[in-house]
Amino acid sequence: MSTALMLATAEIRRGRARFSAVVSALSLIVFLVLVLGALADGLFFGATGAVRSTTATAYAFSAEAEGSLVRSRLDTKDVAAFAQAPGVESAGPVGVLLTGGTGPQGDIDLSVFGIEMGSAGTPTTLVAGRLPQPGENGVAAADQQLQQSGIEIGSIVAVGEVQAEIVGIVTDTAYQLQPTIWTSVDTWRAMRDAVRPELIGQVTAINSVALVTEPGADLTQIAASVADTTVLTAEATGLAIPGVEQQNATLTSIIYTTLAVSALVVALFFALLVLEKRELFAALKALGTPTSRLGVSVIIQAVVSSVLGVIIGAVVSRLFGLIIPASVPTLFRTETLITIGIFTVIAGFVGALFSLRRIARIDPATAIGGAL
Amino acid sequence: MAEQNSTSETLATSGGVPALLRVDEVTKIYGSGHTAVTALQAASMSVDTNEFVALLGPSGSGKTTLISIIGGLLAPTSGSIHLGGVDVTGLSARELTRFRAERVGFVFQSANLVPFLTARENLLYVAGLTKMPKSHARQRADQLLEELGLAARAKNVPEQLSGGERQRVAIGRALMNDPDLVLVDEPTAALDTALGRQVVQLLRREIKDRGKTGIMVTHDLRMVEYTDRVFEILDGHLTHVESPTTAGH
Numbered sequence: 102m103s104t105a106l107m108l109a110t111a112e113i114r115r116g117r118a119r120f121s122a123v124v125s126a127l128s129l130i131v132f133l134v135l136v137l138g139a140l141a142d143g144l145f146f147g148a149t150g151a152v153r154s155t156t157a158t159a160y161a162f163s164a165e166a167e168g169s170l171v172r173s174r175l176d177t178k179d180v181a182a183f184a185q186a187p188g189v190e191s192a193g194p195v196g197v198l199l200t201g202g203t204g205p206q207g208d209i210d211l212s213v214f215g216i217e218m219g220s221a222g223t224p225t226t227l228v229a230g231r232l233p234q235p236g237e238n239g240v241a242a243a244d245q246q247l248q249q250s251g252i253e254i255g256s257i258v259a260v261g262e263v264q265a266e267i268v269g270i271v272t273d274t275a276y277q278l279q280p281t282i283w284t285s286v287d288t289w290r291a292m293r294d295a296v297r298p299e300l301i302g303q304v305t306a307i308n309s310v311a312l313v314t315e316p317g318a319d320l321t322q323i324a325a326s327v328a329d330t331t332v333l334t335a336e337a338t339g340l341a342i343p344g345v346e347q348q349n350a351t352l353t354s355i356i357y358t359t360l361a362v363s364a365l366v367v368a369l370f371f372a373l374l375v376l377e378k379r380e381l382f383a384a385l386k387a388l389g390t391p392t393s394r395l396g397v398s399v400i401i402q403a404v405v406s407s408v409l410g411v412i413i414g415a416v417v418s419r420l421f422g423l424i425i426p427a428s429v430p431t432l433f434r435t436e437t438l439i440t441i442g443i444f445t446v447i448a449g450f451v452g453a454l455f456s457l458r459r460i461a462r463i464d465p466a467t468a469i470g471g472a473l
Numbered sequence: 474m475a476e477q478n479s480t481s482e483t484l485a486t487s488g489g490v491p492a493l494l495r496v497d498e499v500t501k502i503y504g505s506g507h508t509a510v511t512a513l514q515a516a517s518m519s520v521d522t523n524e525f526v527a528l529l530g531p532s533g534s535g536k537t538t539l540i541s542i543i544g545g546l547l548a549p550t551s552g553s554i555h556l557g558g559v560d561v562t563g564l565s566a567r568e569l570t571r572f573r574a575e576r577v578g579f580v581f582q583s584a585n586l587v588p589f590l591t592a593r594e595n596l597l598y599v600a601g602l603t604k605m606p607k608s609h610a611r612q613r614a615d616q617l618l619e620e621l622g623l624a625a626r627a628k629n630v631p632e633q634l635s636g637g638e639r640q641r642v643a644i645g646r647a648l649m650n651d652p653d654l655v656l657v658d659e660p661t662a663a664l665d666t667a668l669g670r671q672v673v674q675l676l677r678r679e680i681k682d683r684g685k686t687g688i689m690v691t692h693d694l695r696m697v698e699y700t701d702r703v704f705e706i707l708d709g710h711l712t713h714v715e716s717p718t719t720a721g722h
Contacts, residue, residue, distance in 0.1 A: 104601035384585035389574025470537030
């Protein structure tokens with residue numbers, strides 16, 4: 102083992118130029134994958150924040166809505182019915198509006214969530230100021246992203262003629278990539294009526310009911326307590342947002358295909374390296390080096406190269422993240438980095454395995470007589 | 474099973490047993506049927522401890538085949554090799570690897586040092602293939618390098634060494650594990666005459682001083698004067714020659 106380590110590390114140390122080639126290739130791949138990962142996470146988190154960053158563990162929908170908050174139509178009286186359902190701790194109304202509005206610097210894209218502050222569905226990610234009080238109309242908490250549009254505590258956001266004063270800032274609450282303002286159901290309904298006049302008069306209509314359920318609660322049974330409704334977990338509600346699951350699947354397959362390519366890069370590099378060292382390996386075998394030690398030395402080198410590739414790729418991708426325009430949703434998460442790092446090292450390990458057969462086939466007898 | 478045990482015992486207690494090499498009726502046939510080529514025909518030879526012999530012959534004569542079989546790199550078609558009582562031809566592939574690490578020292582034609590290890594590390598590398606304690610290995614490597622006039626070059630990689638220095642490191646590596654048998658393959662092929670002579674003289678001295686058995690493959694008649702006896706191979710037939718000057722090219 103120590104001889105394998107000696108071979109592996111000495112070659113990397115004294116042949117830096119050569120190993121920098123494979124480390125650079127791996128760094129580029131890791132960089133690419135991490136940026137893709139950041140885009141995937143950015144899209145996912147940007148689309149689903151409003152249903153993840155609240156107290157709700159589940160959402161109720163009208164049956165035909167297929168889990169879509171904007172398509173769902175429920176009534177305020179359903180809130181009380183759900184609150185009585187077995188396994189439900191609390192329930193709160195949710196009104197959703199995707200719209201354009203105006204802020205201090207002009208037009209902005211918004212999602213407006215009307216909720217009953219303090220009940221199920223209240224955001225949990227307040228970073229500054231306060232949430233509106235229960236029953237307090239004409240005020241809202243704004244997603245941190247809106248700060249880029251000049252919105253601060255005290256700013257006025259208007260949808261049509263309806264205004265709300267911002268009293269607090271929350272984070273990670275975007276919905277379908279549009280930053281959310283959180284307000285009362287009444288203010289939300291006034292904003293809805295301002296942009297969708299055909300809905301004026303539907304004074305008890307809401308989109309969904311946010312639920313805080315007991316651990317292990319049966320969602321089907323909860324849905325059964327109100328006719329023509331379905332109940333999804335908060336996570337499933339996020340995935341049911343149009344496009345989210347598809348985007349996730351597409352980007353994830355690109356990421357794992359690219360990681361498979363990194364295994365090929367490592368395989369190719371070490372195959373060439375072994376080919377080049379055929380004569381040396383034959384001599385080392387003749388001197389009594391077991392094939393397994395030569396294999397282990399190549400695997401150590403592949404793993405070390407992959408680890409260096411991950412470190413460099415991670416640093417470069419984070420630096421790159423600083424110059425990505427704010428309009429592109431990206432999110433660099435440590436969890437994603439760890440997952441991709443582990444997969445890259447495994448890919449490097451697997452790539453090196455391809456060289457083992459080649460090493461095993463080297464005949465030590467070729468070391469004598471200059472037969473090569 | 475009993476035979477295997479005695480084999481590994483003998484392998485382990487290499488120190489005390491006098492290394493006597495016996496090659497009995499060794500034949501090597503490559504291929505089969507119409508394409509069969511006899512590289513070695515019933516070759517027999519005996520070399521004692523403290524002996525340094527030359528194996529002469531033109532290329533294709535079978536000398537590479539013979540030395541490969543003696544060194545446990547190639548299995549003979551028939552016949553046997555005994556080194557210090559161990560039947561080399563009876564060893565498994567795994568045992569042969571260990572046998573080569575512990576009992577045989579090789580000096581290759583073009584030194585074949587590990588290019589990314591220093592002179593000293595090249596010696597320590599082969600020690601790492603045996604159970605030699607690390608402190609002992611370091612001491613022995615330094616001592617060998619000193620003897621071979623390489624103390625000042627210990628930290629240089631092969632690229633920074635001259636051809637003669639490289640070949641001297643290779644000699645040090647061959648002696649590192651205190652083998653019974655040192656096999657030397659055309660050590661002067663890459664060197665000029667004067668340097669070649671120096672290297673072979675050094676080889677002779679090191680082998681003799683340590684009471685080892687040495688076999689040197691060469692086609693260079695000028696080098697045989699440093700050896701005790703000369704064997705010649707022609708077309709797979711091994712003969713012991715009295716006067717090496719008759720050995721043809």
